Amino acid sequence: MSKIRVAVVGCGSISKYRHIPEYADNANVELVAFVDPIIERAEGYAEKHGGKAFADYKTMLAEIKPDAVSVCTPNALHAPVAIAAANAGAHVLVEKPMAATDEEAAAMIEAAAKNGVKLMVGHNQRFMPPHVKAKDLLKTGIIGKVLTFRTSFGHPGPDAWSIDGAESWFFRKPEAIMGAMGDLGVHKSDLIRWLLDDEVAQIAGFVGTVDKDSDVDDNANCVLRMKSGAMGSLVASWTYYKGEDNSTILWGSKGVMKIGTHPEDQVIIELRDGTVERYKTGEISTNEKQLSSFVIDKFIDSIVNDTTPPVTGEEGRKSLKVILSAFESQATGKFIDIN
Template sequence: MYNIGIIGCGKIAQLRHLPEYAARGDVRIAGVYDRNQERGEAVAKNYGAKSYHTYEELLANPEIVAVSVCTANNSHAEISMKALQAGKHVLCEKPMALTREECREMVRAAERNGRHLLVGHNQRFLKTHQEARRLLQEGAVGKLISFETHFTHAGPETWSIDAGKNVWFFDKDKAVFGAMADLGVHKTDLIRYLTGQEIVLSHAFLETLDKKGGDGTPIAVDDYAVCYYRLEQGAAGTMTVGWSNYGREDNSTILYGQEGVMKLYCDEKYSLIIEKKDGTRVSHEIDRIQTNAGQSKSGVIDEFIECISEDRESIISGREALASMEAVFSAIENADTMGLAGKRRELR
């Protein structure tokens, strides 16, 4: 039986981490911590756990062997490294951390302390993505030429535990990044996973187009981003992410090869479609994409516990997450910031 601690009891913890741990027969949720003490106590009561007044007190419990870090972005690195130093295995929510050095230090801390560090890149566990990776490797659409991937929805203020225009995702001090890191890190990691290739060139366009805070002024982080990525074997493509899609959530990917096109989650019924250049079409009904409104089992919690049990490297290890974050950091550093935090550059 593995005793688990939950640090941060917001929406992602309540929708995924807590129920998925509770569904396993070999896990006990032993302790929780949340800055909102009342929320933490309510969660603890619901799961038969202890509510701690500080996360340091939770980490000091020697019976807790692993923790989920589900806090705001600006505390991921600090809490994760303290947990690793305390001898805990760590599952950290994305984005991994705020700087390259923080990400690298998290990986080093895991290695120094002989503990597993995983980051919640759940898109690698979707069956359609796993089948697409296999088919790409088999050459189902020939050599990859280009790609486009999307992740857009109505924004975190519509589903966060403290929903509304003052949500922490819009607070630059707590979130630091906007849609580019919130959603873009998922699709950056997915492109690396699907293709088995590293991203060698990146550039982004970041904007604040629509979102406003509680005071009516534009938020200080990006709510829309378009990124150009080039892969190590020459293929190139775009990633579009945003928080201002007020229709159906879009989490689609299209891969263009020399022999055809592969479409993922572009069709309501068929999650994987291959269109060959000879006109043939093969449609696969595999699964449905996870959405904020339609949650399904992530696979992340099972992977975390199994990695601990089997003492093996994970496909969502800290080192894998670091490689994806490197591409995100490069894209942001090379970004054109139009209309972001008061900056605007226009053609004359």
Template sequence: MGFNVGIIGCGSITRFRHAPEYMANPHVDEIVFYDRNIERSQRLAEEFGGRVAEKLEDLLSDPTIVAISDCSSNEAHHINTTKALLSGKHVLCEKPLATTVEQAEKIIEAEQQSGKKLMLDHNQRFTNAHQKAKEIIDNKELGEVLTFKTTFGHEGPESWGVTKSNATWFFKKDRSHSGVAGDLGIHKIDLIHYLLNDEITEVHAFHGALDKVNEKGEPIEVCDNVVSALKTKKGRLGTASFSWTYYGKEDNSTTIYCQEGVMKIYHDPDAQLIIEKRDGSVIKYELEQIQTNDNQTSTGVIDAFIDCIVHDKKPPVTGQEAIASLRVIEEILAN
């Protein structure tokens, strides 16, 4: 038995990720699109054979819609996701959950009040290489994790966003709030928490707008680069770099240094996970290409979201976990 889903916000993330993945899921009958710009929602409704809600209220009051993806811009998540939960819908919210921890906590209250499921789109957890890495860490195959370094960078949202221009909302302080930190950084903070079964508790960071300019040719109001040193609750030490100015290939790599060897994730395009053991042996896993802005493959997020609704399971990425990552981003920006 299928049901309908709604999507709030009809930009690139909806067109390339959410809509096609809902269409491919056997439980989903139809997608209902809402955007403040009705032409955008009409375009996607045509492309994916769905229909349009002219007002947000129409989407939220539609009894055929069981679940909603909130793909609005960052500053609107706490409004849209809260309304959707209180309207009795399960919600998959794009990251970051909100622009501040305080707003995010209000969303969690709405989730508890509604009894509905809230999941965050931290899609890095779902890749085969990261799943395999977690299994190796959990089984202590290389002993304990000691240190780590992670990076996420590409040439910037203006090359991927719906308008393909530097007028993108990602560059606006009042809409994006956290720049590259909330766009790319939060993914890797969540990933480190997930892989290490740990939480970052201390942060030293530098951030700045080094190269990007807005449509007026002025430096952007949010950071385009972050470099940080991190310490976890369990005492692990690491570094993290996030960038919108990697003007070459996208870099989404992570290295985990353990007592008995090193784990390299997404360093080599042919072997997505490489284990270099202390005894000199090397194991290469050829698992899958990671999804990039140029290589759109299924993230597995939508299937996991629908699965937790259909089988009444706890979402694989919870609101509390999202707040833990958001707290780190807040600390990075406060430095």
């Protein structure tokens, strides 16, 4: 089979650490184009991996006609680039949050369907070994019915992670649209939906700027009620200056499951009868320690085998809707019903 010709649009940190190296390591992929308005960045990758550098994605799509496109741009451009790529007949992998609005997400799904191409959203939390193990254990009913939960994702912020540091687009509202919630909160809304096989029915949230010199949110603290009745909290923060937290705790009728709370034992189960089970699954990837995201391989597998991508546009849209509803709650001071 001929290789899948992939173009990467946006050559910032997520491309540098995840998309480009993971495509380069995939035997089914040929990297054919790199796009960035700072053309030198695109040229650097083209020199290293082959392919051609572009400053503009429309020119690239017309000239290269790639089989697949990774959309790694600022959030405001996710929908326009993804829709243009789908209309050019390319499969699309888009970073999270998939879009800036629910209407954009719907338009992206429609464009992919109309053009017969795949659309996948880069929600990598689903593929991290501790989360995969946790879901397998939950299916056995080991902690009984999940009653309450806390899921949290915080780190010192994009100033430490982004290729542009404190000057990053992450802090500019027209490009970022949203801050910590779009960067980290949407990961957690996706994770909790997937882990519990449940949908968020209601949300209330405090979403605001506590410490960063920016007009986007640097913290969010939300309460959620799931359709099953389970209640919990979702936290996203760019001000965990002492270090990253990417943990989830589930309290069930028979015991508690702790995920990502211990450096060696990534999943811990403590049952009401005194039993304790500890699992070493492999770590959760962090900004300091970049492990495979599995996202690229899963996306390419879905193209090679013509299967449904593991995180569809519809799934990305549901996880986005939770975050958008938290902003609505902050603006109105009310609980927001979702769907």
